[in-house]
Amino acid sequence: MSLSLTTEQIERYSRQILVPDFGGKGQIRLRQGRILIIGAGGLGSPSAFYLAAAGAGTLGLIDADNVELSNLQRQILHATADLGKAKVESGKETLTQLNPDVEVITYPVRLGSDNIEELFSQYQFIIDGSDNFETKFLVNDAAVRLKKAYSHAGIVRWQGQTMTVIPGKTACYRCLFKEPPPPAEILNCQQSGILGAVAGTIGSIQATEAIKYLIGFEEGLLTDRLLTYDARAMKFHQVEVRKDPDCAACRPLMTTETPVSKIILE
Ligand code: ZN
Numbered sequence: 001m002s003l004s005l006t007t008e009q010i011e012r013y014s015r016q017i018l019v020p021d022f023g024g025k026g027q028i029r030l031r032q033g034r035i036l037i038i039g040a041g042g043l044g045s046p047s048a049f050y051l052a053a054a055g056a057g058t059l060g061l062i063d064a065d066n067v068e069l070s071n072l073q074r075q076i077l078h079a080t081a082d083l084g085k086a087k088v089e090s091g092k093e094t095l096t097q098l099n100p101d102v103e104v105i106t107y108p109v110r111l112g113s114d115n116i117e118e119l120f121s122q123y124q125f126i127i128d129g130s131d132n133f134e135t136k137f138l139v140n141d142a143a144v145r146l147k148k149a150y151s152h153a154g155i156v157r158w159q160g161q162t163m164t165v166i167p168g169k170t171a172c173y174r175c176l177f178k179e180p181p182p183p184a185e186i187l188n189c190q191q192s193g194i195l196g197a198v199a200g201t202i203g204s205i206q207a208t209e210a211i212k213y214l215i216g217f218e219e220g221l222l223t224d225r226l227l228t229y230d231a232r233a234m235k236f237h238q239v240e241v242r243k244d245p246d247c248a249a250c251r252p253l254m255t256t257e258t259p260v261s262k263i264i265l266e
Pocket of ligand 1: 171172173174175176243244247248249250251
């Protein structure tokens with residue numbers, strides 16, 4: 001991939017090239033970036049949209065579902081004419097129309113422990129737009145194991161939350177939540193509803209975090225803190241998250257990083 005920008009690219013991306021700490025260098029880095037987006041749904045739609053518009057080089061889209069009418073209120077990658085289509089195909093069409101510069105790789109499969117490592121290993125940053133706790137913990141644990149930076153997020157009703165994890169450096173999702181809640185306590189979009197614009201706000205934050213990470217602007221990342229958004233009260237809050245020395249996901253990582261000589265001496 002070329003390390004310079006064409007005249008057309010300079011014009012397309014001019015408003016962000018002007019932004020301090022982004023610039024032409026940021027644009028070139030972003031073009032070399034590879035981001036995997038889990039779910040072409042409420043969170044994946046806005047994050048993929050903004051990443052494609054910004055000129056991210058390669059976007060992986062993973063989703064096993066087809067577009068349904070009840071998706072369209074928030075999953076803005078898809079239009080009425082896409083009903084019944086695979087979400088990843090509909091998403092790819094939308095993103096490619098927006099920006100033909102972006103390569104979109106589609107995975108019409110369900111993410112599971114059998115395919116997660118192979119998928120993650122091909123990308124630099126992961127956006128978790130999944131809608132269930134089982135996947136969120138699977139994503140966290142695989143990202144920590146493979147040392148892949150990723151953005152966690154969850155949304156329900158009027159509320160959203162998000163946090164960025166840089167494995168080996170910052171607290172992970174399991175440092176905070178330990179394990180999935182009992183099924184009786186779980187609220188999801190299907191049962192509880194979600195305001196589409198709330199998904200848009202949180203998904204846009206995830207895209208921003210991916211961009212910052214890929215251009216090497218790491219100091220302001222949303223790490224070691226959980227950002228919560230209450231749209232009903234229109235309030236954002238931050239909760240500090242500490243790395244848990246007994247975290248089931250992080251702890252083995254720290255052990256494997258310990259030099260062998262040190263283990264023997266101890
Ligand atoms: Zn942890």
